[in-house]
Amino acid sequence: MPGVAGRPRGFDEQEVLNRAMAVFWQKGFDATGIAELESATGLGRQSLYGAFGDKRALFSKVVEHYFERVVEPGLVAVLDAPGSARANLERAFTSWEETALARDFNGCLVGNSVSELGLRDPEIAGVLQRKFQLMEEALCRTVRRAQAAGEVNAKLDARATARALLTTAQGLAVVVRVSRDRAFVQNVISAARRLLD
Amino acid sequence: MPGVAGRPRGFDEQEVLNRAMAVFWQKGFDATGIAELESATGLGRQSLYGAFGDKRALFSKVVEHYFERVVEPGLVAVLDAPGSARANLERAFTSWEETALARDFNGCLVGNSVSELGLRDPEIAGVLQRKFQLMEEALCRTVRRAQAAGEVNAKLDARATARALLTTAQGLAVVVRVSRDRAFVQNVISAARRLLD
DNA sequence: GCTTTTATTGACCAATTAGTCAAGAAAGAA
DNA sequence: TTCTTTCTTGACTAATTGGTCAATAAAAGC
Secondary structure, three states: OOOOOOOOOOOOOOHHHHHHHHHHHHHHHOOOOHHHHHHHOOOOOHHHHHHHHHHHHHHHHHHHHHHHHHHHHHHHHHHOOOOOHHHHHEEEEEEEEHHHHHHHHHHHOHHHHHHOOOOOOOOHHHHHHHHHHHHHHHHHHHHHHHOOOOOOOOOHHHHHHHHHHHHHHHHHHHOOOOOOHHHHHHHHHHHHHHHHO | OOOOOOOOOOOOOOHHHHHHHHHHHHOOOOOOOOOHHHHHHHHOHHHHHHHHOOOOHHHHHHHHHHHHHHHHHHHHHHHOOOOOHHHHHHHHHHHHHOOOOOOOOOOOOOHHHHHHHHOHOOOOOHEEEHHHHHHHHHHHHHHHHHOOOOOOOOOOOHHHHHHHHHHHHHHHHHHOOOOOHHHHHHHHHHHHHOOOO
């Protein structure tokens, strides 16, 4: 009989994913050990394996979780918010600047994972590629919307601009890891802004 | 008596560094095992340890080697070549486009290493940061030179522009790992070019 | 030829890895 | 209560990891 009874979980799946995400985000896939995931989540090994499968499966769920809980609200929702599309782009830039300068900034989990796993795990690479596409898409439609409102140079290729912005953000996430310098970040953000003129 | 005699090396150090570089470049530090370095270089373990120290020390030497043999000739020398600075920047863009689209493109070893080790190995992070600075510097002086020649908008902040270009190149190296798409790369390069106008 | 120094070879080791097994604990269904 | 199902705990394992040891080989200096 399916769906019947059994001892209920003693943990909140979302909260566990949050903690696991924090570790993977900071250290990457390989450098994160199961023991570390145990202590970070407070779960025992078998609970982890029972609930999420092996390390790789857990990592996949963490990537999805990251997109839902970090990128969707922090970027996509910001861009798609009603009102001035240009203002939304500016809000995204500001948010990039702030997060990049935060003391505990770990880059972008998607970008980090692409660097680490992009060439050796085609399945995960496919997932990551789709995440990039979703970000590009969000940027693209916002650029278009801003163009329609006369807030961004209408002569620009919206898709090309979106791709340049995505690339800039990913580059910033990398470079800032070793030079957390406010002037540097502002220079890059200014350049991103200039891409809209 | 120091500096006397002993059996001479049976291998060429530069060639060994080339092979080791290829492996580290493709797979990263953690994912590269000593066994793999042995078979890639053709050296036995003790020869490797005797000549280069432990894995981390070898990796450091590989990073230096990468800069000397890849970045210096492929970027710095191109930018510092005599003649039109703007043309040199264009040559760099073309080279980015070509290498990014090559079948065996593995990103930038410096950028990859920053992602993997930037937060956990301060010493290596410092070295990587200096490499970024050298690239920024080369871009910066070339932008300035082009400005002086009237080939690039003289109103631009040369340093800010150099930083944006560096960031763009690093971002491209990441993004292209999962979407090796000619149009995408051209869009990004066009945006980089627009940063000079 | 003998000595000294370094290079090479391959076996070895301790530690860590991801993943599994088996027994016990807890809660809903009957 | 009793049964059934799932969750939890901690010990266990097989494989791989980076790194080392000791013996051998090869060349230069005397």
